[in-house]
Amino acid sequence: MRIAFWLLIFVSPLNYAQSSDADACGKAADADAKVKACSALIDSGKGPPADRAVALLNRAQAWWMKQQPDAALQDLNRAAELDPENAQVLASRGAIHFRRGEDDLAVADYDHALGINPKDARTLHSRGYVRSKNGQFDLAIADYDQAINLDPGYAQAFTSRGRSYLEKRDYDRALADLRQAVKLAPKDRLSLVALAATCDHQGQYDCTLKAYDQALESNPDDLDSLLGRGGAYVSLEQYDLAMGDFDKVLRLRPNDADAFAARGRANALRRRVPEAMADCDQALKIKPDDPVALVNRGLLYIDLRLFDMAIRDYDRVLRANPREVKALDNRGAAWLSKGNPDRAIEDFNSAIGLDPKDAFALLSRGMAYVVKGEFDRGMKDIDEAVELKPGDEKMRTVRDRTRAKGRQTFPQKQ
Numbered sequence: 001m002r003i004a005f006w007l008l009i010f011v012s013p014l015n016y017a018q019s020s021d022a023d024a025c026g027k028a029a030d031a032d033a034k035v036k037a038c039s040a041l042i043d044s045g046k047g048p049p050a051d052r053a054v055a056l057l058n059r060a061q062a063w064w065m066k067q068q069p070d071a072a073l074q075d076l077n078r079a080a081e082l083d084p085e086n087a088q089v090l091a092s093r094g095a096i097h098f099r100r101g102e103d104d105l106a107v108a109d110y111d112h113a114l115g116i117n118p119k120d121a122r123t124l125h126s127r128g129y130v131r132s133k134n135g136q137f138d139l140a141i142a143d144y145d146q147a148i149n150l151d152p153g154y155a156q157a158f159t160s161r162g163r164s165y166l167e168k169r170d171y172d173r174a175l176a177d178l179r180q181a182v183k184l185a186p187k188d189r190l191s192l193v194a195l196a197a198t199c200d201h202q203g204q205y206d207c208t209l210k211a212y213d214q215a216l217e218s219n220p221d222d223l224d225s226l227l228g229r230g231g232a233y234v235s236l237e238q239y240d241l242a243m244g245d246f247d248k249v250l251r252l253r254p255n256d257a258d259a260f261a262a263r264g265r266a267n268a269l270r271r272r273v274p275e276a277m278a279d280c281d282q283a284l285k286i287k288p289d290d291p292v293a294l295v296n297r298g299l300l301y302i303d304l305r306l307f308d309m310a311i312r313d314y315d316r317v318l319r320a321n322p323r324e325v326k327a328l329d330n331r332g333a334a335w336l337s338k339g340n341p342d343r344a345i346e347d348f349n350s351a352i353g354l355d356p357k358d359a360f361a362l363l364s365r366g367m368a369y370v371v372k373g374e375f376d377r378g379m380k381d382i383d384e385a386v387e388l389k390p391g392d393e394k395m396r397t398v399r400d401r402t403r404a405k406g407r408q409t410f411p412q413k414q
Contacts (some may be wrong), residue, residue, distance in 0.1 A: 025058050034062035053083035057092060069096055087116040091123040098130055106130050121147040125157045128164075137164045155184035159191040166198055169357050174198045182211070189215050189222065196228055200235070203359070203389035208232040223249050227262055234266050242266045257287035265296040268303060276300050291317045295326050298334070307338040325351045329360050332368075341368040359388040363395055370402060379403060 024037030038059035042052060056079035063072035076093040083089065094109030110127035114120065128143030144161035147154055162177030178195040185191060192215040199207035212229035216222055230245035246263040249256055264279030277300060283293035294313045301310035314331035317324050332347030348365035351358050366381030382399050389395055 025055055028062075031062040031065035035059055035066070038062065049082040050086070053079040053086055053089060056082070057086070057089050060092060060096075064096075069099055072096055073100075085116055087113040087120065087123070090116070091120065091126065094123075095126060098126070103130050103134060119150055121150040121154055121157065124150070125154070125160060128157075129160055132160065132164045132167070135167075137168050140164050153184060155181045155188060155191065158184065159188065159194060162191075162198070163194050166194060166201075169201075169355050171198055171201050171357065175202065182214075186214070187218050189218065189225070193225060193228065196225075196232070200228075200232060203235075203392040203395075205232050205235045205391075209236075221252060223253055223256070223259075227258060230262055230266070234262075234269065237269075239266050239270050255286050257283040257290050258292060260286065261290060261293040261296050264293065265299065268296065268300040271303075273300065273304065289316060289320060291321065291324055291327065295324075295330060298327075298330055302330070302334050302337060305337070307334045310334040311338075323354055325355050325358060325361070328354075329358065329364065332361070333364055336364065336368050336371070341371045344368045357388055359385040359392070359395065362388070363398060367398075367402070 021037040021040045024033055025041055028034040028037060038055045041047070041055045042059065047055075056075040060072040060075040060079070063069070063075065073093065073096045076089055076096060079086065079089045080093060090109045090113035094106040094113065097103070097106035097109060107127060107130055110123055110130070113123050114127065117123070124143045124147040128140040128147065131137075131143065132140035141161055141164050144157050144164065147157040148161070151157070158177045158181035162174045162181060165171075165174035165177060175195070175198050178191055178198055181188065181191040182195055192211045196208045196211035196215070199205070199211060209229060209232050212225045212232065215225040216229070219225075226245045226249050230242040230249075233239070233242035233245065243263065243266055246259050246266065249259040250263070253259070260279045260283035264276045264283065267273075267276035267279060277297070280293050280297035280300065283290055284297075287293070294317045298310040298313040301307070301313065311331055311334050314327045314334065317327035318331070321327075328347045328351040332344040332351065335341075335347065336344035345365055345368045348361045348368065351361040352365070355361070362381045363385035366378040366385065369375075369378030369381065372378075379399075379402065382402060386392070386395050386399050
């Protein structure tokens with residue numbers, strides 16, 4: 001997921017005697033005018049340290065507007081020396097540290113700021129954001145909880161908490177938070193894209209399409225949303241609509257490996273094998289070892305019953321990232337299709353260990369057990385998979401046919 005960050009820079013009132021410089025330093029929208037006015041106040045040496053710290057804080061905001069983060073950091077360091085207990089200065093410096101990739105320093109500043117003002121919802125959100133970026137999802141969620149308790153209308157906090165739940169694969173809580181975020185901020189792209197991804201995980205593809213459509217209303221050329229919507233169309237087997245989205249992305253960004261990989265998948269499902277292979281190969285030419293292209297090409301090989309070649313592609317993905325669940329799922333499907341249910345179950349077990357709510361792995365492991373003659377054990381997995389994705393008609397069909405006939409062809413994760 002691509003993550004945006006909302007920089008915490010505060011414009012505070014100045015206690016200097018009324019002057020045009022004091023007014024412009026605190027309120028000017030133009031960055032150059034703000035720098036000039038704040039510099040005049042700072043260079044005068046007048047006023048108590050706390051007031052000079054505020055002038056430095058406001059000039060730091062102007063440097064940030066001018067895309068000069070180093071200059072902003074220098075001013076914030078000076079401001080912190082002048083007024084060590086100014087929580088706004090510390091929170092703003094934390095934001096600069098985050099942008100510079102200095103996460104430990106960012107958290108230290110946020111901790112200090114929150115020690116001074118523990119009820120600052122924005123600073124709590126920002127600390128949670130850094131923690132989430134570093135995989136500390138439970139700590140991040142605790143920060144977001146506090147931020148939301150302090151400000152129940154804080155849409156960004158709901159978005160960020162929802163994304164953390166999504167990373168934890170707690171899809172029900174993610175969905176609830178992201179729906180609330182979109183309710184509070186209906187045009188926020190980040191919330192809409194995260195909501196679409198969560199609905200997709202739940203197999204709620206109509207919800208996925210609605211969220212992407214809403215994001216594209218504000219920006220019809222949002223390439224990531226076009227790619228996501230195309231993927232949802234593929235899941236609904238609306239391949240012509242999917243191809244339209246993928247083709248548009250490639251017109252706007254001709255060397256987009258993800259778009260080639262996604263279009264390759266759609267072509268494979270439409271049984272257009274040469275076009276599918278060409279798209280996957282082009283994706284890998286642009287982005288060697290691209291996991292999406294390799295996973296999709298592997299699916300194509302499975303469809304062509306070239307199981308060893310599929311397994312080879314998934315091996316490449318898993319050497320680079322042993323936690324790539326889709327590669328484990330589909331390598332398991334290849335082993336199962338090749339007639340080796342034990343090797344398949346090993347891969348499905350690994351996938352479920354990484355994601356206990358991986359409905360495809362549960363469904364496929366259930367089919368592997370059925371192949372081994374362990375029908376009741378297999379049906380238990382299959383039933384659990386359908387419970388996880390109650391809106392997925394394909395899974396329900398597999399379950400019903402397996403229960404009725406005691407056998408079923410092996411599914412492939414798309």
